[in-house]
Amino acid sequence: MAKPRGVIESIAPGSVGEELGLRPGDVLLSINGQPVRDVIDVQFYGAEEFLELVVEREGEEWLLEGERDYGDELGLSFVHPTFDVDIRRCANNCDFCFVKQNAPGMRKSLYVKDDDYRYSFLFGNFVTLTNLTADDWARLEEQRLSPLYVSVHATDLELRRRFLSRKAAPDVLDQLRRLAELNIEVHTQVVLVPGLNDGEHLSRTVRDLEGLRGRPVASVGVVPVGLTRHHPGRCRTYTSAESQALLDQVQPWRDANRNRWGSAFVYPSDEWYLVAGRDVPPARAYDGYPQVENGVGMVRRLLDEWQALKGRLPGKELRPATLACGTLIAPVLLAIVDE
Incomplete structure (x- = not known):
């Protein structure tokens, strides 16, 4: 089975991740020696003051080190929140399953x-x-x-x-x-x-x-x-x-x-x-x-x-609009429209 791969999609400007030198496309492999399986691991293991991140970049592994102040975020967004990409499947068979x-x-x-x-x-x-x-x-x-x-x-x-x-x-x-x-x-x-x-x-x-x-x-x-x-x-x-x-x-x-x-x-x-x-x-x-x-x-x-909002609406005539909704909520929305 292939190892989970946390592909970084973006790094927030001014974040700890940017200071560490992370780049979009880097694959985050571990934080402080702990392999990361998903964004939960990133949040959990990335909460330490001293950080050692191992990333894969262009086929090579890089070690990036740095510090973070309390409350500072790594600022990383990933292509997928769970690095094994797949989601856990349901093994139940509820008759009403949506x-x-x-x-x-x-x-x-x-x-x-x-x-x-x-x-x-x-x-x-x-x-x-x-x-x-x-x-x-x-x-x-x-x-x-x-x-x-x-x-x-x-x-x-x-x-x-x-x-x-x-x-x-x-x-x-x-x-x-x-x-x-x-x-x-x-x-x-x-x-x-x-x-x-x-x-x-x-x-x-x-x-x-x-x-x-x-x-x-x-x-x-x-x-x-x-x-x-x-x-x-x-x-x-x-x-x-x-x-x-x-x-x-x-x-x-x-x-x-x-x-x-x-x-x-x-x-x-x-x-x-x-x-x-x-x-x-x-x-x-x-x-x-x-x-x-x-x-x-x-x-x-x-x-x-x-x-709270209707009193702040502009007085000019509003343009026609179509609201697509379910049948149960329709009377509620119609009452709002009538007002």
Whole structure:
């Protein structure tokens, strides 16, 4: 297997990397004797005061030495964030997997099922933790990569295995406890499928995750399954009445958590409110938006930003424009346009 190669794409002006004499096209091999596998290693091993970098340049290895002051960045951008180039593939076979619901005939990268804890740390991708190796756990212990974003779906082991179509999936509660021992914060999500992991199963999952609040679980996002016309399985989406029932089920937990801990901890995503025909909660209900990139509070943020912005719009007539959007968000955007 070829060794990971960190090809430098650019160097920030005035950065430590520029002072060391790095150039675009250099291949970073090691920092202070430690081979680098990705940008995480670069950040971790490049945080020392004294630096020895080995790079490959035009087929030869060069040793570059220098110092960095506290807070100074290396300032390096790489062609790919993980130097092995490939992303960890998902070995699960969830019926609702959004990758399997893509239309045919698009570029190959859109059909890659990823489940890579490195991308969870770097970009907030949700992962199932089902493919972690002993080396991965050793790295998590050494580098304490925090926060991570974990798709739990169900804490009942056998139910989760059926949900993921993975007979040997490890116990996610054991994994979360292990992450707690490493002081790694985790944001979790539960994607609900009608009749599979909702109802009492959801109650159990939330209770179990509440038992791990703060060590390591920081938040729980509750998200309805999303389907396209290319969905190959038998899943269905939630009705308006079911969405209302879900919101009614979750709200007492949120109220109790706020009384106990000062935050709701459990956050239904925006789809529930839109499908149920209910207004999204005010900003304070989202406790700083810990899962906004997961669609939890995104509509509220949009509405609040619009209220702050609309008074500053120019008085002249605006040009016609076309907004392409999904069907759920369309009424929200139309209301903004009408204003």
